[in-house]
Amino acid sequence: MNARQVYLLCVALALAALGLFAYKHLVLGFPLQPDAEVEAWDIEVGIRFLSRGEPVKVSLFLPRKNDVYSVVEEHFVSGGYGLTTQIEEEHRVATWAAREASGRQSLYYRATIHPSPNAELANTAKRPPKPSKPGFEGASRAAADALLADIYGRSADAETLVRELIRRLAGLARRGQAIRLLLGDDPSVSRKADVAARVLALAGIPARPVHGIRLQQLARDAPILQWLEVYHDGAWHAYDLETSERRIAKEYFSWWRGTGSLVSMIGGIELSTKVAVTLNKESALLAATAHERAARPALFEFSPLVLPIASQAVYHVFLVVPMGVLILVVMRNLIGVRTFGTFMPVLMALAFRETRLFSGILLFCLLVGAGLSVRFYLERLRLLVVPRLAAVLIAVVHLMFLLDLLNHKFGLQPGLSVTLFPMVIMTMTIERLCVVWEERGPNEAFKQALGSLLVASLAYVAMNLDYLHHLFFVFPELILMILATIILLGRYSGYRLLELRRFKVLAAANA
Amino acid sequence: MLKVLNKLRQLGVLGINRRNSRYLLRYNPRRLYPLVDDKLQTKRLADRAGIAAPELYGVVEIHRQIRDLPKLLAEHPDFVVKPSRGSGGDGILVVAGRSKNGYRKSNGTLISPEELAHHVANILSGMYSLGGQADVALIEYRVRSHPVFDPISYQGVPDIRLIVFMGVPVMAMVRLPTRQSDGKANLHQGALGAGIDLTTGKTLTAVWGNGVVEDHPDTGNALTGIRIPGWSQLLVLAAKCWELTGLGYQGVDFVLDGDKGPLLLEINARPGLNIQIANRVGLLPRLKLVEAHLKELGDASERVAFARNYFPSAQADDHCPMVAQVQEDLLPV
Numbered sequence: 001m002n003a004r005q006v007y008l009l010c011v012a013l014a015l016a017a018l019g020l021f022a023y024k025h026l027v028l029g030f031p032l033q034p035d036a037e038v039e040a041w042d043i044e045v046g047i048r049f050l051s052r053g054e055p056v057k058v059s060l061f062l063p064r065k066n067d068v069y070s071v072v073e074e075h076f077v078s079g080g081y082g083l084t085t086q087i088e089e090e091h092r093v094a095t096w097a098a099r100e101a102s103g104r105q106s107l108y109y110r111a112t113i114h115p116s117p118n119a120e121l122a123n124t125a126k127r128p129p130k131p132s133k134p135g136f137e138g139a140s141r142a143a144a145d146a147l148l149a150d151i152y153g154r155s156a157d158a159e160t161l162v163r164e165l166i167r168r169l170a171g172l173a174r175r176g177q178a179i180r181l182l183l184g185d186d187p188s189v190s191r192k193a194d195v196a197a198r199v200l201a202l203a204g205i206p207a208r209p210v211h212g213i214r215l216q217q218l219a220r221d222a223p224i225l226q227w228l229e230v231y232h233d234g235a236w237h238a239y240d241l242e243t244s245e246r247r248i249a250k251e252y253f254s255w256w257r258g259t260g261s262l263v264s265m266i267g268g269i270e271l272s273t274k275v276a277v278t279l280n281k282e283s284a285l286l287a288a289t290a291h292e293r294a295a296r297p298a299l300f301e302f303s304p305l306v307l308p309i310a311s312q313a314v315y316h317v318f319l320v321v322p323m324g325v326l327i328l329v330v331m332r333n334l335i336g337v338r339t340f341g342t343f344m345p346v347l348m349a350l351a352f353r354e355t356r357l358f359s360g361i362l363l364f365c366l367l368v369g370a371g372l373s374v375r376f377y378l379e380r381l382r383l384l385v386v387p388r389l390a391a392v393l394i395a396v397v398h399l400m401f402l403l404d405l406l407n408h409k410f411g412l413q414p415g416l417s418v419t420l421f422p423m424v425i426m427t428m429t430i431e432r433l434c435v436v437w438e439e440r441g442p443n444e445a446f447k448q449a450l451g452s453l454l455v456a457s458l459a460y461v462a463m464n465l466d467y468l469h470h471l472f473f474v475f476p477e478l479i480l481m482i483l484a485t486i487i488l489l490g491r492y493s494g495y496r497l498l499e500l501r502r503f504k505v506l507a508a509a510n511a
Numbered sequence: 512m513l514k515v516l517n518k519l520r521q522l523g524v525l526g527i528n529r530r531n532s533r534y535l536l537r538y539n540p541r542r543l544y545p546l547v548d549d550k551l552q553t554k555r556l557a558d559r560a561g562i563a564a565p566e567l568y569g570v571v572e573i574h575r576q577i578r579d580l581p582k583l584l585a586e587h588p589d590f591v592v593k594p595s596r597g598s599g600g601d602g603i604l605v606v607a608g609r610s611k612n613g614y615r616k617s618n619g620t621l622i623s624p625e626e627l628a629h630h631v632a633n634i635l636s637g638m639y640s641l642g643g644q645a646d647v648a649l650i651e652y653r654v655r656s657h658p659v660f661d662p663i664s665y666q667g668v669p670d671i672r673l674i675v676f677m678g679v680p681v682m683a684m685v686r687l688p689t690r691q692s693d694g695k696a697n698l699h700q701g702a703l704g705a706g707i708d709l710t711t712g713k714t715l716t717a718v719w720g721n722g723v724v725e726d727h728p729d730t731g732n733a734l735t736g737i738r739i740p741g742w743s744q745l746l747v748l749a750a751k752c753w754e755l756t757g758l759g760y761q762g763v764d765f766v767l768d769g770d771k772g773p774l775l776l777e778i779n780a781r782p783g784l785n786i787q788i789a790n791r792v793g794l795l796p797r798l799k800l801v802e803a804h805l806k807e808l809g810d811a812s813e814r815v816a817f818a819r820n821y822f823p824s825a826q827a828d829d830h831c832p833m834v835a836q837v838q839e840d841l842l843p844v
Contacts, residue, residue, distance in 0.1 A: 333528060382629045385636040438601075438638065441700065493529040500515045503526075505723050506788055507518035 006491055010484040017480035030474050033467075041069075041215055041253070044276045045109040049268040051101040056081075056267040060109060061211070061256035062092040069113040069253055077108035091256055105268065113253065130204065143178035144199050150178075158205055158232035159246075162196075166228065166244035169196055189226045190259040192241050196228050206231040210238070211262065212254040219277045224262055229254065317353065317463075319472040322482045324349050324459035329489050331458070336496030337451040338444075340432040344425075345452045349459035351425040357460055361453060363403065364426065368449065370399050371430035372437070389431055396427045523795030524787055530760075534798065538677070538759025539780050546756050547778040551595045551649060553756075557775045560755050562748055564775045565591070565766075566652040574635060577628050589653040592631060594639040596646045600697040602639030604630055605653060605667075617653075618666055618694050654774060657767040659740055663687055663705075663714075665729040667694030671707070671745065671765045671773075674782055674794065677805060678753030679814045680746050681797040681822060683707040684789040685714060685739065690729045698785050703727065705734045706790030708824035712742025715824055718788040745773045746818065750811035752778060762786075790824065797822055 024030040047058060062085065063071050076083055081096040096107055136144045151168065155161035168179055169192045182195050193209030200207040207230040213222045227247060228239045238247040238254070256262070263273045324346040331337045331345075339345050352360035374395040378388050429452070437445040462468065472478055495503075519526075525534075546552050557564045568590055569583045584590060592604040604627070605617040613623045622630075631648045633639070640646040656668045663669075667688030674682045684704045688694045691701030698704050703724065705717035714737045717724050726733055739745070745765060752763045752775070762782025765773045787794055800821055801808075808814050 336527070382625075384632060385638050440601075444699065491532070493526075493532045495516065495519060495524075495526040496528060499526045500512060500519065502721055503519050503524050503788065504515050505718075505721060506522060506524055506791060506793070507515045 003491065006487060010488050013480045013484035013487075017477045017484070020477040021475050024475060024477075032471070039115060039279060040072075041113050042278045043111050043113065043213070043253075045262070046274045046276070047107040047109075047263055048270075048272045048274075049105050049265060050270040051098075051103065051105050051268045053100060053102040054267045055099050056097065056101050056105070056265070058096045058107060058263060058265045058268070060094045060096075060107075060263050061260070062094050062109070063111060063113065063253070063255045064090075064092050065116070066254055068116060068250060070116045071111050071113050073112040075108075075110045077106075077110075079107070081107065091258070101268075115250065130206070132201070136198065136202070140182060143181040144202055147176075147178040147182070148199060148203055150176075152203070158230070159237070161203070162200065162205070162207075162228075162230050162232070162237075162239055163244040165196055165199060166239055166241060170242055170244065189241055193226050193228055194259055196241070200230060208257050209259055210254045211256050211258075212252055213275055213277060215251055215253050215277060215279075218279065220274070222275045222277045224255075224275065225252070227252070227254075229257075316469055316473050317350070319476055319479065320463045320468055321346065321350070322479045323468055323472070324463045326482050326486060327459045327462055328455055329486055331451075331455045333489055333492060334496060336498035337455060338448050339452040339455055340429060340436065340448050344429060344432060345455035346459055347425045348429065348452060348456035349463055352456060352460040353464065357457060360460075361457070364429070364453065366403065367396060367399055367426050368430055368433060371396050371427075372433065375430070375434050389434075392430060392434070393427050396430055400426070519793070523793035523797075523799075525784055525794040525798070527784065529795075530784065534676075534760040535781060539761070540757070543757050544780050547758065547761070547780050548598075549595050550593065550597075550777050551647065553775070553778055554649075556755050560751060562751060562755065562775050563771060563773065565654055565768075568650045568652065570595075571631055571635065571648040571650065574632060577631050577635075580628060580631065581624060583650065587650075591651050591653050592627070592634070593649050593651070594634040594646050595649050596637075596640035596644070597634075598639075600695050600700065602630075602634055603695070605694070607653065654766045655769040657740065657769045659737060660685075660687065660767070662730055662732040663703075663727045663734050663737065665689050665694070665727070667692070667696060668766055670696045670776055671739070671767065672704075672782070672786060673746075673749040673763045673765070674786060675749050675752055675761050675763050676798055676801050677759050677808065678750050678811065679801045679808065680709060680749045680818045681801060682786050682790055682792075682794060683709055683749075684786045687717070687727065687734070689719075689727070698783065703734070704785055704789040706786070706792075706824065707739060709746070710819045710823040712739045712745075713737065714739070715790060718785055721788070723788065723791070740767070741772055743815070746815040747811050748773055748775070750814045750818075754811075792824070 025032060043063070045060065047060065049056075049058070058081075062074070063069075065071055076094065078096055080101070081098045083094060083096055085092060085094045087093075094109065147165075147168070151161060151164040155164050168176070169183065169187075182199075183191060187195075190209065197207040197209055207228055209226060210229045211224055211226050213219075214225060216222065227241055229236045230239060231237075238252060239245070240247055262275075263271065265271050325343070328339070328343065328346055332339065348360075348364070355363055371392055375388070375392045378391055383391065433445055433449055436448055546556065551570065554564050554567060568587055571577060571580065588609060589607050591606070594602040597603065604622075606614045606622070606627075607617040608615045610621055613621050614627060616622055634646055634648040637645045654668045656664065660669045664687045669685050669687045671683060671685045673680045684706050686696040686698060687703040687705060688696050689701055689703055693700065696702050698718070701720075703717045703719050706715035707713070708715060714735055717734045719728065725735060745767075748765065749763045752761065753759075756778055758778070758780055760780075760782075762779035764776040764779065766776050768774050784794075801817075804817065808817060
């Protein structure tokens, strides 16, 4: 009963930890590696116009999260204009308005987009509804039917059908009567896109004209492009309207759908719009947190990343302490190493973080040795226990100060710095060592000192791995995994490794 | 390594983890620990149960009382000072006699009254107690070693440790002081531990440090085959300690006084495992056997009979174990 409870608890803890871990890594894209980078793009729209003192209203299509990219941050520079953003049908629109404005006006919009971590997953997600009536009438209807019938015969599947249609519309293939009727004499790209979408609607294939930009390293005035997005084979595919080529989803950022223009204005003149794009390599961690913050604010609240930077630094350390504790448990209960106190080695490992390992061990030996000699001298003076320990502590403080001073004068070990934290721990260690020396003799004291140093060094090494730091900081739920392991270890009733040596004589005697 | 592991498993050697999880956690309720961690309490319990313990001359509870120490000690030429909550024999001072201006310790060195007072003060401030809590000092009768141990102990007084599981003595050893242990009967301080055959009460080979020895390293005499006097009585006393404390798994320490017979020294709620090396046998099979027969066990003498019947030493095979002789041995109890 008891045992089963333990195992159930451990399995539950492990599952919770792994589930959350997998979700955060696979879905939210939290990186496993500390320095993984992700491509982030900064897009800036600058709108300039001349106002003649009349009420002005400027509308701008805003990018929306799509399958490939998501918008993680956006800023508006509105200087004196009222700003509203709203969602109209499938568009997001920002509207700047002012009752009175005169002279040159500038408005800016700035967005940062990241590749969606779950691009492949989301791409196959939703099937759009059947396209509505394409709205061809009379002659156009007949022309569209004829065109469709023609290319239908010359294609094998949706993709070849779309490409054939685009080739016809772009004039790459024979243009024929029907096309001319549908497009008019000098067709614009939007006209072609519109017609293509409607013809495909006639064939029952969902399609939509899309405006967007090409993502390049650096573009000060990126042209607004138009292409066609067609839904087939369970996903949306982008087609170039000039070449009928399939477009690479990563390279193009689709901004808004339909045939409207990016910026529309009422009340001003000489409108000019510039779109600038820059590539910005960001750490994957920042990207993921930005995603999570945008997508699921509630879950994000439970991560150390919401804390101020200063406390984050503390948790970088704190969250690996369980790892040190795990090592301690293994060393004590599986190996059988004896240490001072229960968690003293973990504290020592924390102290080593500030002194570095080798100087830490050196400092430890020097201080403990000096502290012990002071203590044995005080023993001769026949002091009561508490004042004697206090005297040792004060001596240790002084010794540390002296060591630091010497070190500073001669510049022996630049990394060696003594702060309050290791000092307290060293003092406590000396006290523990004295007690053991007193109660169990020098032999046992040395054994425990060595054991403590060994465990502390191992814990230090483990707790200082960048990788583990990163892992526990980004995925604090992994601590539950350690908890489960430690609970399991709590049920271990087999021999400790060093007991094998201790009882070896028994095995030999009975062999 | 694996061979050792398998062998130990096969022998049923009890390890620390199993002792703690399987026996201490299950059979020793935490609330009973103070009964045995405090020797004064153990002494009082033993007194009530009619189990003899070294006579208590006095208790020093506060620093003020240290001044009255000489008066208290005046009528006792020899005595032992020990911390009530001490562990593992630490802080025990044995005074064997007087000299012109002070006391003579059992190892022959002298100690001034001032030093003795300092020692008592240290005890009071908790230097020898678990966790450093304040303690009291006990001053009690100094046990005279039984002559049977003279050839195999170096100064000091040997004590007899029995593991008593659910009131059944399951294993025993005698701890013999050596020069290295400074006359103390503590294994980790260098004393010898010689196994005792439960059935016959005769000593077996001994453990010293982590090795097995057959002769005393200081006296050179053979350790094995020495019959402990009053063994049957000792076993019954040990068995009774279960009723005394209620601890299912305990280590009971007796000394054999030359004049007063077996005296209860202390009881340990977390007894060590080296007794297995002294006896060259694992505890587990015995513990399991007792667990299997829990319902049939009656009073102390029945439990002792059970132990003598079931736990003869393999080492002592050629010496004894005939059930008839065992029962005869039981009669006088």
